[in-house]
Amino acid sequence: IITGDTAITFVSTGVEGAFATEEHPYAAHGPWLQILLTEEFVERMLEDLEDLNSPEEFKLPKEYSWPEKKLKVSILPDAVFDNPLH
Incomplete structure (x- = not known):
């Protein structure tokens, strides 16, 4: 379970201050x-x-x-978020 604010950001190569690199394309910093x-x-x-x-x-x-990027994105209807415990 995730509580509090979280963020997922797509960054491109060369973005100043980015933690993700070509060697490590997924990087976490706190809830980011x-x-x-x-x-x-x-x-x-x-x-x-x-x-x-x-x-x-x-x-x-x-x-x-x-799959080659180990990335999957799901687009869900708003109703799914109305009551996330069900």
Whole structure:
């Protein structure tokens, strides 16, 4: 269980002050998780997430997965967060 404020930030290569590096693309600092995204991977993600531009054409929940990056993103309906204990 996570309590309090937490943040997940996608950072690109060369962001000043970032903890995530190409050698360690996932870095945590307190409640803050950084995920490093290379320019090539950002382009791929944008292509894969293209259907989010037409929300009336997809149903939630929706999951996107990039196993080679060990990354999975889930898009959930707002109702899931109305009562997170159920």
